[in-house]
Each structure stands twice: as structure tokens, then as C-alpha cells.
Amino acid sequence: MPPGIFNQKRLTLPSPINMSVRLFHLKNETNSSCPDLKGQNYRASFHTRSSAKGPRKKIYRAHLEGDGPRKGEHAVVKVFRQAPGTEAMCDAEMSKHVLARKLARKFNKMVPDVSDKGESSQFPKYFKILPHVLIFREASPGDRIRRSHIIMDNVIAFTMPLKSTVDKVGMGNYLFHHSRQLDKCEWVLIEENLVVDQQYQLFLRKNGDRAGKDPTSLDAFVHFTYLESGQKYVLCGFQGVYSDDAGYKLTTPCIHSLDQRFGPTDKGLNGIQTAFSKHKCNNLCYNWPKPDEVDENEAERMEVSSENESGDDSRSSDECEGAISTDSTVAFGMDHLNDHNVSDEDSEKSSADSVDGKSPNGSLVNGGASAKSNRKFVTGEKANAGFVNGEN
Incomplete structure (x- = not known):
């Protein structure tokens, strides 16, 4: 036996558990998200098995990681079911x-x-x-x-979700049956978990x-x-x-x-x-x-407009004004809209939101309930503006 054999150090191999941790990720992880409403970015660590399913998305329990005040907060990650998520979908x-x-x-x-x-x-x-x-x-x-x-x-x-991409795919995705395997780099949504206490x-x-x-x-x-x-x-x-x-x-x-x-x-x-x-x-x-009432009012206005253009003077202007005021005034639980005068501030706000006109006596009159209104609607803000920090 060669000399000094007993003085050699024993060769040690890593345990199977350490190898699995080193070679595989036990959970899915995302990259840093877009900023939230307070300008903070977060990553999400989420389970490999979904907790709920809908027609279009799967829901995974998760928690937030990062340097912001929401670190450790319970969250959910929403993954699109039919195809890998894209930024446009988010x-x-x-x-x-x-x-x-x-x-x-x-x-x-x-x-x-x-x-x-x-x-x-x-x-x-x-x-x-x-x-x-x-x-x-x-x-x-x-x-x-x-x-x-x-x-x-x-x-x-x-709620206001965050968007991010998948960074690491956990090995549990291959142990459970999925209609579609999670892809690395696909886009997902990170959202507040509402079912923690309620x-x-x-x-x-x-x-x-x-x-x-x-x-x-x-x-x-x-x-x-x-x-x-x-x-x-x-x-x-x-x-x-x-x-x-x-x-x-x-x-x-x-x-x-x-x-x-x-x-x-x-x-x-x-x-x-x-x-x-x-x-x-x-x-x-x-x-x-309601929609049917709006359609009826629009048809009546078109009919009145057609009569006026054809020179039909059989109906007095006072009667027309009375009909418009009666049909267009809608009150919230009250019926005395004309009992008060509109303040200058309210008039400016109403003008900014596009009031079509006023009646001769100064009361507001509906100039049209159709899609022809010039009012600036909330829908004018495009989807790609959805991630601006802070909402008005």
C-alpha cells in the first residue's frame, strides 16, 4: 500500500438536495416590473401550479421582491392561457x-x-x-x-397591475400537467392578491x-x-x-x-x-x-330638425324649446334643475366638457345625445399610456 494513503482527504460529493437547488429553480420568477404608481419596481416569485383558472388566464400565487415598501406583499401572477403573453396583450x-x-x-x-x-x-x-x-x-x-x-x-x-417578463421557469412546471408550458421571457401581469383576508x-x-x-x-x-x-x-x-x-x-x-x-x-x-x-x-x-331612450330622443331631434329645414312654421319656437327642455332634463332624485343658476366655475367646466348650447332663458339644453358630441372622453387615453406613474 503506498505510503501516506491514510493522510489523503476524503472526496465529498454534494448532496442530492444541494444539487437540485443548484441545477433547478423551485419557483418561477419574473424580471423587474414596470414602475408602479409610486415609481417602484418589483419582481415576483410565483408558484409552479396555478391556484385558479379562467377562460383566458391562469392565476398563480406569488409574493413581491424588491426594494420598495411593498416588498414581501402577497400578489398574484396572471399568465395568458392560449398563447405566450406579449407586451401588447398586457x-x-x-x-x-x-x-x-x-x-x-x-x-x-x-x-x-x-x-x-x-x-x-x-x-x-x-x-x-x-x-x-x-x-x-x-x-x-x-x-x-x-x-x-x-x-x-x-x-x-x-387594482392596478404591473407588467413584466418571466426570468426563471421552475422545475414544477414539468411535474404538473399544463395545457401550455410557461415560456421564459413571455409577458405576464403582476397584481395585488385580494383573497388574502377576504x-x-x-x-x-x-x-x-x-x-x-x-x-x-x-x-x-x-x-x-x-x-x-x-x-x-x-x-x-x-x-x-x-x-x-x-x-x-x-x-x-x-x-x-x-x-x-x-x-x-x-x-x-x-x-x-x-x-x-x-x-x-x-x-x-x-x-x-338608457340606450333605447337615447335612440328615441335622437330620432325626435332629427325629425324636428328636418321640419325646421323644410320651412314648416306650424310649430312655434316656444313649443320646440319646451319639448327639448322637457325631454333632455334628467335629474338625480330631484326635479328642479332650473331652480338654481349655474355658477361661473360650473359653466367653465361644462364648456370644457362640451356643452352644445343654451336655451334663450339661460338654462342648459341638451344639444345632442348621439356620438356627435364634442366632449373629450376618458377613452381618448390609449392603452400604451396605461403605465404612466401616477394617475390624475
Whole structure:
């Protein structure tokens, strides 16, 4: 036996566990995301087995990594099912969130906030609607409303996802059966996990059908989005969580638009009509015009315009003004729009939002509820602007 054989060091091999950690990734990981609303970038580490599936996306539990204040926060990663995600697909989804968030903020400001004290409470603010024109007014001391006649769950908010690409694919993707394997470098969405402490619910289906029996502010919000867009689109398909303290927190909505530019779930005019066929107005929106009413008013205006152009003087101008004022005035629970004068500030805001005209007596008159309105709508902001830091 050669000398010194017992003094040689033993050769050690790495354990199988250490080798697996070294050679394989146990979880999927993303690259750094686009900045969130506070300018912070995050990575997501997510499971290799999905926790939920939808027709278009798979949901994976995840947590955020990075240097921002949301480090360690529970999140979900949404992966497109039919094909590897692209940046354009992510931007299209995010544009829905941007639009929904802006509409929700406007709706929350306009819906009255009723105090919890007392049998009845005073409206701090109420609003009246003409098609394409929103007029804000302070309530007079005599305007009171019973708490039992107003819906209280009026706070609506939407999440804002981040987009990123897959950096590392975990070995668990090859252990479980998947209809499509996750690809490295494909685009995914990173979103707040709403089901950590609350129950995830479907409130309103994509066709506008209400999931529950009781009316909620979401029903009025559907109607509001139709008016605010100038009858160009409607939002529905609301799902997320609800709490008495914070109201609704919702994920990606479904949008039906006349030009069908909101992806495969956008059913166009048929989607709008179907949503309103399922819609039941409540105390927040019962006086707002619906698609069939808008069409009827437009036909009447076209008929009156045709008569005026042909020189038919059988009807006096006073009668025409009375007909327009009666047909176009829509009030929120009140019928005295002409009892108050519009302030200079309100007039400037209304002009900026394109008021078509005024009647000889100074009251606002609807100059057209069709798509011919010159109003600047929220939809003018393109999908690729969905990732601007900070929303107005």
C-alpha cells in the first residue's frame, strides 16, 4: 500500500438536495416590473401550479421582491392561457384598469355620502345629469333624504397591475400537467392578491347579469359608465372583494364598446344592449337615460330638425324649446334643475366638457345625445399610456 494513503482527504460529493437547488429553480420568477404608481419596481416569485383558472388566464400565487415598501406583499401572477403573453396583450389589459379607475373616482365623488347618524341625513352634495353634461351643486338645507332610500356601499376601486417578463421557469412546471408550458421571457401581469383576508366574489357577470339579488352601487356604476362615455361603452364583469369599511376592490373589468377595441371579451353594440337588458335601475340611476331612450330622443331631434329645414312654421319656437327642455332634463332624485343658476366655475367646466348650447332663458339644453358630441372622453387615453406613474 503506498505510503501516506491514510493522510489523503476524503472526496465529498454534494448532496442530492444541494444539487437540485443548484441545477433547478423551485419557483418561477419574473424580471423587474414596470414602475408602479409610486415609481417602484418589483419582481415576483410565483408558484409552479396555478391556484385558479379562467377562460383566458391562469392565476398563480406569488409574493413581491424588491426594494420598495411593498416588498414581501402577497400578489398574484396572471399568465395568458392560449398563447405566450406579449407586451401588447398586457397593455390592453392594463388600459381597462386605467379607464376603470378614473371612472370609479368620478363616480365616488358624485354619489352622495350619507352620515351614519340619525334616521335621516342631509345630502352634502347631489348632482344632476344632462346627456354629456354633469352639473355639481350644493344641496339646500331643505333637501333631506331617508337613509333607507339610499345605497350606502358606494365606494368603488380597481387594482392596478404591473407588467413584466418571466426570468426563471421552475422545475414544477414539468411535474404538473399544463395545457401550455410557461415560456421564459413571455409577458405576464403582476397584481395585488385580494383573497388574502377576504372572500373573492363575482358581483356582476360580463353580460351585465347581477350575481346577487340585492341592488348595489355597482348597478348604478354600470349605468354611469355608459353616460360618462357619451353612450360609447359600458363597464361590467365586476369581480373582487367587498368590505364595509373600504367598499369594493375589483380586478379587470369587461368593457363593451361601439368600436370593439377592448379585446376578445368586448362584444360591441350587442354587448351594450345585452348589459342594459339585464340592468335594473336603482335609486341612484333610475332617472338616467338608457340606450333605447337615447335612440328615441335622437330620432325626435332629427325629425324636428328636418321640419325646421323644410320651412314648416306650424310649430312655434316656444313649443320646440319646451319639448327639448322637457325631454333632455334628467335629474338625480330631484326635479328642479332650473331652480338654481349655474355658477361661473360650473359653466367653465361644462364648456370644457362640451356643452352644445343654451336655451334663450339661460338654462342648459341638451344639444345632442348621439356620438356627435364634442366632449373629450376618458377613452381618448390609449392603452400604451396605461403605465404612466401616477394617475390624475
